[in-house]
Amino acid sequence: MVHRPVLLNEILEILEPQPNENFIDATFGEGNITFALAERTLPKGKILAIEWDPDVYQIGIEKIKQLHMEKRIKLVNSNFKYLKRIVKEENFTQIKGIVFDLGVSNWHYQKSGRGFSFKYDEPLDMRINPHLKITAFEIVNYYSYHDLVKIFRDYGEERSANKIARAIVEHRRKKKIESSRELAEIVAEVKKSTKKTNPATQVFMALRSFINGELENIEKGIRDGFDMIEPGAKIVVLTFQGCEDRVIKKVFRLLKKKGGEVITKKVVRPKRDEILSNPSARSSKLRAIKKL
Ligand SMILES: C[S@@+](CC[C@H](N)C(=O)[O-])C[C@H]1O[C@@H](n2cnc3c(N)ncnc32)[C@H](O)[C@@H]1O
Incomplete structure (x- = not known):
């Protein structure tokens, strides 16, 4: 189990x-x-x-x-x-x-290989069902700054949504964001970590919630x-x-x-x-x- x-x-x-x-x-x-x-x-x-x-x-x-x-x-x-x-x-x-x-199970975080967790270096997918068309990779690499801000705020209650979206847009100008760890590192660079949670927690939650409706x-x-x-x-x-x-x-x-x-x-x-x-x-x- x-x-x-x-x-x-x-x-x-x-x-x-x-x-x-x-x-x-x-x-x-x-x-x-x-x-x-x-x-x-x-x-x-x-x-x-x-x-x-x-x-x-x-x-x-x-x-x-x-x-x-x-x-x-x-x-x-x-x-x-x-x-x-x-x-x-x-x-x-x-x-x-x-x-x-609600949500996903520990199997998704630990075994799915779909980038649900910032703890592992996996492709940015985050779809619960592969029939869905949009993956986390597409969102972080192709959505506009304003759409990213809205997703992080509305689906993850992320207070640093502006800063994080700006960092993502700047990063992807140089190189596409490929993996969950890469995304977590970009967030960690602009958002301070608290003792309790990883700074990327809300961003990951927002992406998952948005992608899966x-x-x-x-x-x-x-x-x-x-x-x-x-x-x-x-x-x-x-x-x-x-x-x-x-x-x-x-x-x-x-x-x-x-x-x-x-x-x-x-x-x-x-x-x-x-x-x-x-x-x-x-x-x-x-x-x-x-x-x-
Ligand atoms: C938190 S886990 C449930 C864990 C379960 N109660 C247990 O103790 O093993 C949520 C599960 O619901 C599934 N799920 C998420 N959204 C769903 C949906 N809209 N319809 C059906 N299943 C869904 C996920 O794939 C995941 O396996």
């Missing part, structure tokens, strides 16, 4: 899975949440899981086969923004809850999910960055008008122990809504 699940107990406490109930895991990853739900919904509960990355999906299919769980876990290779269509095609009914564990996917996925669940069922969303969390709050406000009750009056954050043992949990926030 490369990915360690974040706030798993809290997610299960909110969803309260019971024997024979059906759930959706909109972001399968390595399946930690799916398998935990499957265990708690024995003997006949079903899990519909979605994974957009074809490589991660393939690993998941093998794992489900090895565990002989094909009858109870259906994994689909698609984007959760098509949730409505997927649920209809799979004839999946009586949905008691949906979980969205993450904010748009989330809004559509949650709104569609709310239409598909039963009264009394819940949607739980785990975010790792401010822009995502703002989208969740906005969507939940809209869903309140459609009969939703926000059940996390205060956002749920990981405890100190979890952050110490799994630093990726640091910026996570959990919110949940119930359909009345």
